[in-house]
Amino acid sequence: MKFIIFALALLGSPLFVVIAALALISFYGVGIDLSVVVIEMSRLADTPLLLSLPLFIFAGSLLSESGTPQRLLKLSQGFLGWLPGGLAVVSLFVCAIFTAFTGASGVTIFAVGGILFPALLKDDYPERFSLGLLTSSGSLGLLFPPSLPLILYGVISGARIDQLFLAGILPGLVMLLLLAGYCIRQGRGVKKTHSAVSKREMVAVLREVIWELPLPIVVLGGIYGGFLVVGEAAAVTALYVLVVEVFIYKDISLSQLPKIMVQSMVLFGGILVVLAASMASTNFLVDQEVPQRLFEWVREYITNKYTFLMVLNIFLLLVGALLDIFSALVLVVPLIVPIAQAYDVNLIHLGIIFLTNLQIGYCTPPVGLNLFLASYRFERPIAELYRATLPFVGLLLLTLLIITYFPLLSLLLVETFVAG
Amino acid sequence: MKILKNLGCRFNQIEELFISLLLLAMIFLASLQIFMRILFDSGLVWADPLLRHLVLWVGMLGAALATRYGKHITIDIFSHLLSARGALRLNLVLNFFAAVVCGFLTWAAFLFIKNEIAFGSGRELVGIPVWGWNLIFPFAFALMTVRFSAKIYEHGVTLLQPKSNSSRSISGSA
Numbered sequence: 001m002k003f004i005i006f007a008l009a010l011l012g013s014p015l016f017v018v019i020a021a022l023a024l025i026s027f028y029g030v031g032i033d034l035s036v037v038v039i040e041m042s043r044l045a046d047t048p049l050l051l052s053l054p055l056f057i058f059a060g061s062l063l064s065e066s067g068t069p070q071r072l073l074k075l076s077q078g079f080l081g082w083l084p085g086g087l088a089v090v091s092l093f094v095c096a097i098f099t100a101f102t103g104a105s106g107v108t109i110f111a112v113g114g115i116l117f118p119a120l121l122k123d124d125y126p127e128r129f130s131l132g133l134l135t136s137s138g139s140l141g142l143l144f145p146p147s148l149p150l151i152l153y154g155v156i157s158g159a160r161i162d163q164l165f166l167a168g169i170l171p172g173l174v175m176l177l178l179l180a181g182y183c184i185r186q187g188r189g190v191k192k193t194h195s196a197v198s199k200r201e202m203v204a205v206l207r208e209v210i211w212e213l214p215l216p217i218v219v220l221g222g223i224y225g226g227f228l229v230v231g232e233a234a235a236v237t238a239l240y241v242l243v244v245e246v247f248i249y250k251d252i253s254l255s256q257l258p259k260i261m262v263q264s265m266v267l268f269g270g271i272l273v274v275l276a277a278s279m280a281s282t283n284f285l286v287d288q289e290v291p292q293r294l295f296e297w298v299r300e301y302i303t304n305k306y307t308f309l310m311v312l313n314i315f316l317l318l319v320g321a322l323l324d325i326f327s328a329l330v331l332v333v334p335l336i337v338p339i340a341q342a343y344d345v346n347l348i349h350l351g352i353i354f355l356t357n358l359q360i361g362y363c364t365p366p367v368g369l370n371l372f373l374a375s376y377r378f379e380r381p382i383a384e385l386y387r388a389t390l391p392f393v394g395l396l397l398l399t400l401l402i403i404t405y406f407p408l409l410s411l412l413l414v415e416t417f418v419a420g
Numbered sequence: 421m422k423i424l425k426n427l428g429c430r431f432n433q434i435e436e437l438f439i440s441l442l443l444l445a446m447i448f449l450a451s452l453q454i455f456m457r458i459l460f461d462s463g464l465v466w467a468d469p470l471l472r473h474l475v476l477w478v479g480m481l482g483a484a485l486a487t488r489y490g491k492h493i494t495i496d497i498f499s500h501l502l503s504a505r506g507a508l509r510l511n512l513v514l515n516f517f518a519a520v521v522c523g524f525l526t527w528a529a530f531l532f533i534k535n536e537i538a539f540g541s542g543r544e545l546v547g548i549p550v551w552g553w554n555l556i557f558p559f560a561f562a563l564m565t566v567r568f569s570a571k572i573y574e575h576g577v578t579l580l581q582p583k584s585n586s587s588r589s590i591s592g593s594a
Contacts (some may be wrong), residue, residue: 017517020521024521048472269486
């Protein structure tokens with residue numbers, strides 16, 4: 001029976017149906033009343049952090065439907081356009097910021113990639129380089145607050161979300177700088193169409209984005225400054241973006257608004273039911289001491305923390321290449337967290353390792369989501385994208401090694417700012 | 421059949437409107453809390469628990485809509501290898517499976533509510549007992565059961581038609 005369910009999962013059955021079916025059968029098998037499944041789901045109402053998910057998703061959808069990507073691009077051009085490989089570096093930063101706010105659901109490739117790709121080609125960047133850059137940047141920025149996967153990891157693992165938000169910054173920057181270095185090297189031969197921007201132009205660009213600039217400051221300042229909990233920061237973001245995009249920039253008309261709201265809640269609903277179903281199945285697994293037994297089995301083969309981390313990385317890369325990030329988090333985190341803690345891996349550090357792996361999985365053949373999105377968006381065969389992303393995936397893997405084996409990179413800011 | 425379809429359409433419109441209003445209410449209520457706290461150092465006691473229940477409402481209704489739009493999260497590795505007709509047959513099986521599971525979930529949710537009424541804490545939130553807020557679970561799962569079943573019907577009809585029509589769009593509006 002369970003085999004059939006697994007087969008249906010691989011054939012494309014909705015994931016929450018699969019997990020719920022397994023939970024129902026498991027509880028039935030040990031003679032527990034089925035209502036337990038829904039009792040576990042209703043316990044989600046005890047999670048204050050959950051509120052931030054729909055609100056950030058909504059804010060992200062609004063941003064991607066508005067003129068923000070264009071304005072963001074103009075701004076970064078003004079500041080970074082003079083560099084060799086300037087536009088490529090600009091692409092990295094724009095994608096990273098955009099993904100942090102919209103949460104790696106593929107919108108980056110659609111909303112930002114669509115503008116950047118023709119611009120890169122116009123500046124004579126090689127097509128393969130541009131494709132690889134944009135495909136792998138589609139999930140860049142996952143480690144920066146307030147990214148949704150980061151919040152979801154906090155919800156599932158119970159790690160402190162404010163600490164996760166601090167932990168992601170340095171690893172994310174290392175990743176950006178490595179990629180930027182590569183872009184600058186590749187960009188040396190490219191003709192420069194964007195010379196230094198005059199002061200007056202800079203002022204004009206700044207004036208244009210004046211309403212959007214405060215957003216990161218409000219969100220991050222609010223959270224790090226201790227004025228807002230994450231759910232509240234999400235509410236402020238949603239309200240702010242709503243007012244700015246609809247009433248000030250008027251990028252989005254009132255009549256478009258309901259459609260965007262509904263779409264973003266459909267997205268949230270999809271995540272919520274998977275989360276709800278996994279509340280029940282995880283409860284069963286813990287009840288049956290599955291993580292405990294899994295750990296005892298793993299301990300036979302892996303004796304030290306560093307080997308464990310290496311094996312974990314390989315495992316997560318595979319998971320990331322097969323599953324989308326939300327289902328991967330929901331399915332794998334509850335099983336891995338107890339084991340990792342037994343190996344004395346820091347919960348916050350583990351989160352950063354998790355997300356880095358899943359981010360790389362996004363652009364790993366054969367089924368990384370970014371590859372499909374990019375193939376669809378840029379109208380290129382997927383095999384071409386495999387080759388194009390290779391150097392970028394290589395650099396991301398290098399970052400992964402650094403992140404995995406230098407825990408301090410993730411923990412430095414946490415230890416500095418959250419003493420004790 | 422036509423009356424049923426019209427009724428369904430009207431219901432869908434109301435559902436989408438309701439979701440939009442819920443989302444707006446959540447944004448304003450949460451923002452109001454912050455302003456009241458920062459400006460007057462006070463707040464509404466019931467707002468935070470209410471918000472946590474509204475999140476479930478908006479999410480479960482969103483999930484019911486995701487069923488209609490076919491937007492649930494799936495692990496889709498093999499389906500693109502199938503022909504149009506093969507995919508339709510597969511969809512028939514998958515929707516049947518989903519309808520059965522959602523049926524059981526509806527029943528489980530119904531049992532849950534029944535137990536809460538009988539043995540629950542009797543706590544209330546803005547005048548509505550907590551089991552009332554949890555009614556969203558049986559409601560949303562029942563709605564998903566209906567929608568997955570409706571898809572079985574649509575796919576069945578398409579499959580029974582002559583071959584030339586089998587490539588017709590299968591995204592219905594149940």
